[in-house]
Amino acid sequence: MFYKSVWIVLLITAIPFWADAQDRKLSPIEDLGRQIYFDKSLSDPPGQSCASCHDPAAGWIGEISEINAHAAVYPGAVEARSGNRKPPTAAYATFSPVFHYDATDQLFVGGNFQDGRATGWLLGNPTAEQAQGPFLNPVExxxxNAERVVELVCQADYGKLFRSIYGQDICNNTINAYNAIAQAIAAFExxxxxxxxSSKYDYYLKDSQKYPLNKQELLGLQLFNDESKGNCAACHPSQPDTDGSPPLFTDFTYDNLGTPKNPENTWYGMPKEINPDGDKWIDPGLAGFLKTVPRFAKYANENRGKHKVPTLRNVDKRPNPEFAKSYGHNGAFKSLKEIVHFYNIRDRLPKCENTAKPKPGENCWPAPEVAExxxxxxxxxxxxxxxxxxxLVAFMKTLSDDWTPPTQ
Ligand code: HEC
Ligand code: HEC
Known part of the structure; x- marks a missing residue:
């Protein structure tokens, strides 16, 4: 019950209904969060902000095309260190409910991060808890420490705004101030x-006569929804909710698609003190987090290799057509066409002998990272x-925000 009520509060505060989408005027707390989000001085050495790995122009994922095309994981402020997963989009993450076990469907739902570990149990808001991670993460x-983050925020140009919102004494209490910083970022998010x-698809849902999809996009939508065809909407819901709120293209559950390893992931080459497993490292997904929670540890094995269903909103958004994006938690898929092809024929091809990559001319899929x-x-x-x-690819391209209707 607790989870449900928190979720409702979050939804009420978080849903910007379609009509408001054009009106991007931010409230003071959202504006504060925005300034923190884009501040490159909040890293050591300075130069990295949230936006470095979650850039609006790229659909709120990593800003460097070359990295997206290969490693897909991002270096931190200390460039020789990288994370182990691809940055997911920071957009629409605030809609994820507080992490919980759904006893009826017998599955885990919600949280932020690809393994749900920013649960929302402490602050009632997974995204606020998520926002406390990157500042202190040595690979980000x-x-x-939190004191240092608070000190930098309090000294910044927007320090005054911070104090005016949270009280003149806020900077004297590190814990309260660090929570306030996270809440402000989450408010912006x-x-x-x-x-x-504001995607073409949102316009279409609003008025399909005035903003029609073309023939190929409509076919894609139909396949996307059809249970006996693409069946994509089973996990990436595409229809407005009963209350009329627009679809989020994720149900915030967890699944193992059999995504292969990304052999170019630079995490494999990190020093032992950061990645003790070296190139033998396997991403446990949801299981890695469940193991750390005593009451959920018994569910770990059945959740090995599962990752949170990502939203497909902005999945194709990019600053220019040459800009590369890759897909899956580790960026193993190099294009939308490739991942759709994988969904389509994964079980019809033999597994490759060389697990990392098909050899030239070999018609196979690399083995899943986690076979269970x-x-x-x-x-x-x-x-x-x-x-x-x-x-299907054409349909997913209609999900990019900032679409401008053609002028008649
Ligand atoms: C060096 C790159 C990097 C930086 C800097 C960074 N992130 Fe991330 N972010 C990631 C990665 C990688 C993940 C996924 C990690 C995982 O799932 O284990 C992630 C996950 C997230 C998510 C979760 C999305 C979801 O759907 O669960 C949000 C929200 C987010 N980051 C926001 C932020 C904010 C806010 C900041 C700044 C305070 C920030 N990030 C800084 C790389 C980065
Ligand atoms: C059983 C649930 C499920 C179904 C059905 C499903 N997906 Fe997914 N989808 C996921 C999960 C889970 C991931 C993340 C996988 C990972 O990171 O390894 C994902 C990832 C993706 C991504 C990558 C997004 C990104 O940002 O990296 C795309 C694109 C995608 N799905 C499209 C589709 C399409 C198109 C279909 C239908 C042909 C479909 N999905 C059917 C669960 C599902």
Missing amino acids: QNLK ASAEINAF NVNKDELGDLGLTEEEEWA
């Missing part, structure tokens, strides 16, 4: 600037034609 912004709901718990019921052999694969 690398500041030495819940704002209509990040969650814009692979979802074989809902995907893997969809029987789609080449044309249908492209239609």
Whole structure:
């Protein structure tokens, strides 16, 4: 019950209804959060902000095309160190409910991060808890402690705004100040600037006569929803909720698609003190977090290799057509077409002998990173034609925010 009520409060505060999406005026707390989000002096050495790994122009993922094309994981402020997963989009993350076990469906739901470990149990808000991580993470912004973050925020130009919102004494109490910083960032992340709901598809949902999808996009949408075809909406819901709120393209549950390793992930080469497993490292996904929670540890094995279903909003958004993006928690898939093809024929091809990559001319898929718990019921052999694969890609391209209707 506790989770449900928190979720409702979050939804009420977080949903910027479509009509407001054009009105991006931020409240003082959202504006404060925005300034912190883009501040490159909040890292050691300075130079890295949240936006470095969650850039609006790239659909709120990493800003460097070259990295997206290969390693997909990002170096931190100390460049020789990198994380182990691809930055997911920071947009629409505030809609994820507080992490919980759904006893009826017998699955885990919600939280932030790809393994849900920013649960929302402490602050009632997964995204606020998430926002406390990067500043102190040695493979991200690398500041030495919360005191240092608070000191920098209090000295910044927006320090005055910070005090005016949270009280003149806020800077004297590190714990309260650090929580306030996180809440401000989360408020910005819940704002209509990040969650814009302004894609071509949103316009289409609002008025399909005035803003029609083209033939290929419509075919894609139909395949996306059709349980006996793409079946994508089973995990990436595409229809407005009963209360009319726009679809989020994720149900915030966890699944193992059988995503292969990304052999270019630079985490494999990190020094022992950062990654003790070296190139033998396997991403446990949700299980890694469940193991740390005594009451959930018994569920760890059945959740090995599962990752949070990502939203597909902005999945194709990029600053220019040449800008590379990759897909899956580790960026193993190099294009939308490639991941759709994987969904379509995963179970029809033999596993490659060379687990990392198909050899030239070899018709196979690399082995899954985690072979247990692979979802074989809902995907893997969809029987789609080449044309249908492209239609799904075309539909996903209608999910980029900041779409401008053609002038008649
Ligand atoms: C060096 C790159 C980097 C920086 C800097 C960074 N992030 Fe992230 N972010 C990531 C990665 C990688 C993940 C996924 C980690 C995981 O799942 O274990 C992530 C996850 C997230 C998520 C979770 C999204 C979801 O759907 O669960 C949010 C929200 C987010 N970051 C916001 C921020 C904010 C706010 C900041 C600044 C305070 C920030 N990030 C700084 C790389 C970065
Ligand atoms: C059983 C649930 C499920 C179904 C069905 C499903 N997906 Fe996914 N999808 C996921 C999960 C989980 C991930 C993350 C996988 C990972 O990180 O390894 C994902 C990732 C993706 C991504 C990568 C997004 C990113 O930002 O990296 C795309 C694109 C995608 N799905 C599209 C589709 C399409 C198109 C279909 C239908 C053909 C589909 N999905 C069907 C659960 C599902």
